[in-house]
Amino acid sequence: MRNVLTYTATAIVGLTMGVAAHADNIAITNGKVVTVDNGAILEGATVLIEGDKIKAVGSNVEIPNGFKVVDAAGRYVTPGFMSAGTNLGISEVGAVSNTNDGGVNGSRGVRTEVPFRTSFKISPALNPKATHIPITRIEGVTRAVVSPSGSDTLFAGQGAVIHLGDSWDLIERDGAMMVATYGNRSSSVAGGSRAAAWEYLTTALNEAAQADRRGARSTPNRERDSLLSAREAQALIPVVKGDMPLQITVNRASDILQVLKLKNEYRNIDLIIGSGQEAWMVADQIAAAGVPVILDVFNNLPNGFDSLAATLDSAGRLEKAGVKVMFGGGQPRLNIQMAGNAVAHGMSWNGAIEALTVNPAMAYGIGDSYGKIKVGMDADVVLWDGDPLDVTSSPDMVVIQGDEIALESRQTKLRDRYMSLEGLKEKPPAYRK
Amino acid sequence: MLSKLKRYSALAVVTGMTMAAVSPVQAQDGDSESADQAKERMPLVRIDHEVYQSTYKAMPSVPTLIRNATVIDGAGGMIEGGDVLMVDGKIQAVGRGLNAPAGATVIDADGKYVTPGIIDVHSHLGVYPSPGVNAHSDGNEATQPNTAEVWAEHAVWPQDPGFERAAAGGVTVLQILPGSANLFGGRGVTLKNVYGRSYLDMKYPGAKQGLKMACGENPKRVYGSRGRSPATRMGNFAGYRAGWQAATEYKAQWDKYYADYEAGKDPRPPKRNLEMDTLMGVLNGDILVHNHCYRADEMVTILDIAKEFNYQVKSFQHAVESYKIADHLKESGTCSAMWADWYGFKMEAYDGIRENIPFVHKAGACAIVHSDSATGIQRLNQEAAKAWSDAKKVGIDIPMEEAWQWLSLNPAKSLEIDDETGSLEAGKNADVVIWTANPFSVYAKAEKVFVDGAVTFDLNDGSKVPVADFRLGHPGEGDAK
Numbered sequence: 001m002r003n004v005l006t007y008t009a010t011a012i013v014g015l016t017m018g019v020a021a022h023a024d025n026i027a028i029t030n031g032k033v034v035t036v037d038n039g040a041i042l043e044g045a046t047v048l049i050e051g052d053k054i055k056a057v058g059s060n061v062e063i064p065n066g067f068k069v070v071d072a073a074g075r076y077v078t079p080g081f082m083s084a085g086t087n088l089g090i091s092e093v094g095a096v097s098n099t100n101d102g103g104v105n106g107s108r109g110v111r112t113e114v115p116f117r118t119s120f121k122i123s124p125a126l127n128p129k130a131t132h133i134p135i136t137r138i139e140g141v142t143r144a145v146v147s148p149s150g151s152d153t154l155f156a157g158q159g160a161v162i163h164l165g166d167s168w169d170l171i172e173r174d175g176a177m178m179v180a181t182y183g184n185r186s187s188s189v190a191g192g193s194r195a196a197a198w199e200y201l202t203t204a205l206n207e208a209a210q211a212d213r214r215g216a217r218s219t220p221n222r223e224r225d226s227l228l229s230a231r232e233a234q235a236l237i238p239v240v241k242g243d244m245p246l247q248i249t250v251n252r253a254s255d256i257l258q259v260l261k262l263k264n265e266y267r268n269i270d271l272i273i274g275s276g277q278e279a280w281m282v283a284d285q286i287a288a289a290g291v292p293v294i295l296d297v298f299n300n301l302p303n304g305f306d307s308l309a310a311t312l313d314s315a316g317r318l319e320k321a322g323v324k325v326m327f328g329g330g331q332p333r334l335n336i337q338m339a340g341n342a343v344a345h346g347m348s349w350n351g352a353i354e355a356l357t358v359n360p361a362m363a364y365g366i367g368d369s370y371g372k373i374k375v376g377m378d379a380d381v382v383l384w385d386g387d388p389l390d391v392t393s394s395p396d397m398v399v400i401q402g403d404e405i406a407l408e409s410r411q412t413k414l415r416d417r418y419m420s421l422e423g424l425k426e427k428p429p430a431y432r433k
Numbered sequence: 434m435l436s437k438l439k440r441y442s443a444l445a446v447v448t449g450m451t452m453a454a455v456s457p458v459q460a461q462d463g464d465s466e467s468a469d470q471a472k473e474r475m476p477l478v479r480i481d482h483e484v485y486q487s488t489y490k491a492m493p494s495v496p497t498l499i500r501n502a503t504v505i506d507g508a509g510g511m512i513e514g515g516d517v518l519m520v521d522g523k524i525q526a527v528g529r530g531l532n533a534p535a536g537a538t539v540i541d542a543d544g545k546y547v548t549p550g551i552i553d554v555h556s557h558l559g560v561y562p563s564p565g566v567n568a569h570s571d572g573n574e575a576t577q578p579n580t581a582e583v584w585a586e587h588a589v590w591p592q593d594p595g596f597e598r599a600a601a602g603g604v605t606v607l608q609i610l611p612g613s614a615n616l617f618g619g620r621g622v623t624l625k626n627v628y629g630r631s632y633l634d635m636k637y638p639g640a641k642q643g644l645k646m647a648c649g650e651n652p653k654r655v656y657g658s659r660g661r662s663p664a665t666r667m668g669n670f671a672g673y674r675a676g677w678q679a680a681t682e683y684k685a686q687w688d689k690y691y692a693d694y695e696a697g698k699d700p701r702p703p704k705r706n707l708e709m710d711t712l713m714g715v716l717n718g719d720i721l722v723h724n725h726c727y728r729a730d731e732m733v734t735i736l737d738i739a740k741e742f743n744y745q746v747k748s749f750q751h752a753v754e755s756y757k758i759a760d761h762l763k764e765s766g767t768c769s770a771m772w773a774d775w776y777g778f779k780m781e782a783y784d785g786i787r788e789n790i791p792f793v794h795k796a797g798a799c800a801i802v803h804s805d806s807a808t809g810i811q812r813l814n815q816e817a818a819k820a821w822s823d824a825k826k827v828g829i830d831i832p833m834e835e836a837w838q839w840l841s842l843n844p845a846k847s848l849e850i851d852d853e854t855g856s857l858e859a860g861k862n863a864d865v866v867i868w869t870a871n872p873f874s875v876y877a878k879a880e881k882v883f884v885d886g887a888v889t890f891d892l893n894d895g896s897k898v899p900v901a902d903f904r905l906g907h908p909g910e911g912d913a914k
Contacts, residue, residue: 095650095779132777253908281908298808301563302594302909308564309908331774337815340875345914385826391815391875392822411776411786415827418786421760421796429757 024404025050027063028383028397031072035373036079036357039350047077049379052402057373070383070397078388079373080142080164080380080400081356083335084294084363085274085328088133088144089126089162089170101125103150103157115150115189116204116228119235120157122148123174128167132332134409137164139333140388140395142380143172145364147247147328148179154189154200155180158235158244161364163380165400176364177245177272178236183255184306198258203227205266208236242268245363247294252306253278260289272363274328275299277307280314283321292363293318296329297338315355316346325355326363340389352389378402477694478702480687480710482719485586487636489625492887496520498533499867502542507549507841507856511834517547519863522885527857540881546872548837549856550605550626550864550882551813552844554723554770555750555803558596559589559609559624559632563807563903573612574619575655578663578672581644582707583619585609589632594901595807600626600890601898601914602811603872603879605864606637608848610750613647613725614655616663616672620711621645621723623848625884628899640850641721643747644711646673648726648735649781670734677742680712687713721747721849723770727781729754736765748847750803752793753785759796768799768847772809773816773823790817790839791824791831801847802839811914813840818873833873862886878914 026049033045035057048056048063063069092099104117126146136144142164148157156179162170181189186197207226211233228236238244246269248259256279262269273279276293279286286293295315302308315325325347327335339352347355361371369378379402386393398405417432497519504515506527516531517524533539560572571588574580589609599607604626611618621643624635648669657664663672686703693700714720722739726732726749739746745766749755752769753776755762762769771793776785786792794800802817804810821836845855854862863886870877882890890913891897898913 093777093780093783135777278908298811300811300912300914301598301807302904302907303807304564304566308904309912311909311912312914313912334774337819337875341812341815344876344878389875391818392873394822394826414784415756415786415788415792418756418792419827 024402025064025067026070026399026402026404027061027067028070028072028077028381029063030074031077031383032074033057033373034076034078034353034388036353037372037374044074045077047373047381049381049399049402052379054373054375054377054379054381056375072383075396076384076386076388077373078140078353078382078384079357079371079377080137080382080398081140081336082143082145082360082371083136083141083328083332084145084326084360085147085296086136086144086332087149088136088146088164088332089128089130090122090146092127092130092132103148103153115153116155116232117148117150117153117157118155118178118204118228118232120148120150121160121175122146122157123160123171126160126162126170128170131410133164133170134405135411136331136333137398137400137405138395138407138409138412140336140382140384140398141332142382142398142400143360143366143370144332145176145328145360147177151185152189153181154186154197155204155236159247161366163378163400165403166405172366172370173364175238175244177247178239179247179249179274181249182259183250183252184304185249194255200227202262202265204232204236205240205262205269207233209240209266212237212240240266240269242266242270245270245272245365247272247274249274251275251277251304251310253281253309255306256282257285260285260291263289277310277314279323280311280317280321281309283318283323286318287322292324292326292359294326294328295338295342297327297342298330312341312345315342315352316348319347319351324359324363325351326360327355336389337391340391343389349389474694474699475701478690480705480713482642482714485633485636487638488631488633489627489629489636489638490634491522491885492627492889494519494522494863494883494886494888496534496537497540497863497883497886498531498537499540499542499547499865500531502545502547502867503871504857505546505548505834505837506858507837508858509832509835509838511832515547517857517865519865519883519886522863522887524857524859524861524863524865526859540867542867544870545880546868546870546877547857548603548866548868548872549841549854550866550884551603551840552848552855553599553604553607553804553810553813554748554801554844554847555805556599556607556609556807556810557612557805558599558607558807558810559591559593560585560611561807562590562593563595573614575612575614578615578652578656579617579676579708580611580615580619581617581676581709581711583611584622584642585611585619585645586622586632586636589622589624589635591629591632591635592902594904595810596626596628597890597899597901598807598914599810600882601879601892603814603866603868603882604810605866605882605884605889606845606848606850606854607810608643608723610643610645610723613645613651616647616652616669617676617708617712618645618647620720623850627884627889628901637850640848641719642714643721643723643848644715646722646724648724648731649728650779651725666731670738673735673738674741676712677716677738677744680709680716681742683709684713684716715744716742718745721745721847723748723750723847725750727751727753727779729757733758733761736761736767739765747849748799748801751782751805753782753789755798756786756789756792757784759793759798762793763796763798766799768801768843769793770801770803770844770847772805773802773819787820787823788827788829790820791829791836794831794836794839795824795829799843799846800839801843803844814868814872814877815875818875821873
């Protein structure tokens with residue numbers, strides 16, 4: 001405990017680490033390396049980063065000439081973390097509507113009364129220069145799922161997985177999942193009953209399956225009595241084939257069981273449960289179906305009749321049942337605080353680390369390149385000044401795909417400008433750089 | 434300005450003024466000459482702000498000695514291996530090697546931390562309770578920009594499950610405020626975090642009410658979108674000034690009425706106006722202004738209006754840009770109630786930084802960690818810890834025991850209850866939390882929470898975990914957190 005509160009001299013040195021140097025060759029030595037590789041934590045280990053990949057990990061790693069050596073002095077080294085539910089790059093100011101591109105609301109432009117935005121992809125809207133990206137990455141989050149968020153839709157559209165590096169090209173996986181909703185929110189979209197929403201959801205999936213079977217014979221015009229346009233049905237085909245996960249925001253335990261029934265109908269369908277506030281009540285069934293769950297750990301109040309059983313113990317209970325947990329919602333950087341709170345309420349520390357790394361990596365299809373500190377993986381590596389899950393810890397160094405990131409953001413610039421209020425009469429803050 | 438405030442409160446004492454219903458007061462006997470006169474006069478009318486009296490009674494408690502803990506006293510001190518003795522609902526002693534009185538419960542808290550209970554000055558529990566259905570939406574009387582006449586306490590639903598979750602987070606006292614749709618949103622109320630059958634069973638006895646005011650985007654959006662004033666910040670400020678001008682005139686009528694009465698005349702009381710009663714209560718120093726305000730420039734302007742109309746801004750709420758004007762806030766004696774790291778969700782929150790709280794503290798101004806959230810209120814200790822460690826990272830090293838003032842003593846000061854609670858000092862209310870570990874760690878949990886010496890939450894004893902009526906028969910009923 002006490003060591004959490006003690007900042008090492010090296011931590012202060014870490015502050016001075018400067019501007020991003022691209023594709024450095026870096027050797028982080030003497031680290032407490034949380035590999036997330038079968039739970040192995042290596043003490044006094046070296047992580048060798050060459051180009052954008054991890055070249056070597058271990059205690060007896062030879063450091064080639066020309067590598068920048070960073071002495072971790074026993075500090076924690078982890079993979080960069082991943083948030084499973086963000087609007088990074090598609091929103092700048094929540095309350096300024098024209099800076100938000102997360103979703104299409106209402107049924108304008110849709111020919112049915114129920115909006116199916118299956119063909120909506122958020123990726124063209126992505127702005128790699130959004131200020132929230134540096135604000136997030138300097139706290140150790142280097143990957144994110146960017147989710148569409150249309151609130152008046154049954155299918156909100158397709159999300160993307162991004163890295164948070166300093167680059168124009170952040171997309172790691174486009175069409176990473178199809179987002180849908182079921183439960184009380186879906187019932188209002190469907191006209192007043194979740195049973196109607198269920199009919200629409202399953203009809204839409206059936207039409208996609210039919211469109212897939214018709215294949216080349218498919219005409220660009222939708223059938224007269226079909227629910228989806230041909231475009232919408234086409235966009236849903238990867239979901240029924242299992243090539244694109246179907247992420248369903250659903251909270252009530254009975255609704256979750258209903259959603260799991262989709263696995264009976266569509267053998268290949270790849271489900272992700274979003275929000276899942278009552279998921280712990282049916283944890284065994286979720287585990288048996290092999291479906292991961294995204295939690296906003298802080299949601300522990302009965303904020304509606306779909307979430308009467310919400311509790312801080314959710315993550316630990318799901319983990320014990322064998323469910324793969326991920327974290328999402330709120331500020332992505334605070335997903336780490338969520339993980340710490342999950343540990344305080346029954347989750348294992350390793351399990352919480354996996355929930356921030358390999359679990360979302362696997363769920364969203366980037367597990368081959370990200371999620372572990374392992375030879376051949378992308379070099380998303382963070383050096384911490386304390387226990388990475390504790391609220392008093394922060395990164396001393398962040399590397400994303402081999403690039404050391406400047407620990408700067410719009411917020412650190414404001415902070416530095418107003419660090420001292422002396423002399424502002426003589427020289428207004430606008431002249432402070 | 435202070436001296437003027439003092440003058441007004443002296444007058445308030447003379448006239449027996451404090452808050453909202455009309456009640457005749459019989460002329461005092463004793464002085465036969467004035468008594469003769471009084472017989473011929475109408476009885477004095479006063480405005481009683483405490484017309485709805487607290488029925489709070491501390492839960493039963495036994496003398497309790499907490500031993501051998503790391504004691505953070507909340508006033509800036511820390512004692513390793515310290516003891517806290519609570520008797521009859523009060524802190525009797527804080528120190529080392531205290532003796533347990535006969536029959537006392539002794540708690541060995543070796544390895545644990547003891548702090549004052551957390552005080553949240555910005556909560557909407559009860560007025561925006563869980564479940565958050567429309568039928569429960571009672572926090573904003575968003576029907577006109579000045580609703581100073583409404584009282585949050587009249588809408589507090591004492592069965593909000595949020596209160597039990599807040600207890601599990603170590604919260605012992607909280608102020609329930611109206612929302613920020615209006616320029617003058619209405620009166621707030623300070624509660625003890627205990628369950629009752631009505632809010633009166635929770636109401637902190639003797640605590641002054643607050644007046645919620647709001648700057649910036651919310652009022653101008655709510656009313657501008659309806660094609661009425663305020664539609665701009667200009668309109669906001671015109672609205673505040675119109676309110677205070679009317680209140681000044683209203684107060685002059687009442688002051689004259691009291692002065693005439695004092696002079697032995699037989700004046701007729703002015704016509705009551707419930708909206709103006711609240712604003713006059715502020716001008717008389719009986720009601721404390723808590724002003725929702727994000728932007729630095731707006732806070733400075735609000736402070737100017739306070740000078741113009743001669744009242745004090747007790748606190749800015751949210752105060753996302755306080756770090757830019759911490760020197761002004763020190764000078765005006767205004768507290769800032771802040772989040773650790775909320776930012777960016779609206780334009781006026783765009784300049785939020787993680788070091789806002791410690792920067793305000795460092796400047797010598799009053800810093801408070803607040804929640805404005807039914808989930809945030811459950812971990813205010815973590816919010817303080819984040820701000821504290823972010824400051825440390827840039828070389829501002831504030832001792833943890835000093836930083837704890839953000840959670841208890843400074844909030845108590847802004848509510849003017851700091852002579853009774855907010856720190857572990859002999860004679861104060863025994864509002865105390867035992868933490869499983871250092872409460873500036875994410876892994877720490879409130880293990881035992883005491884309000885006036887009685888256990889209101891016990892992590893390890895289900896019989897001492899409160900369960901709101903609403904949760905009975907629901908699947909979440911048994912979960913303590």
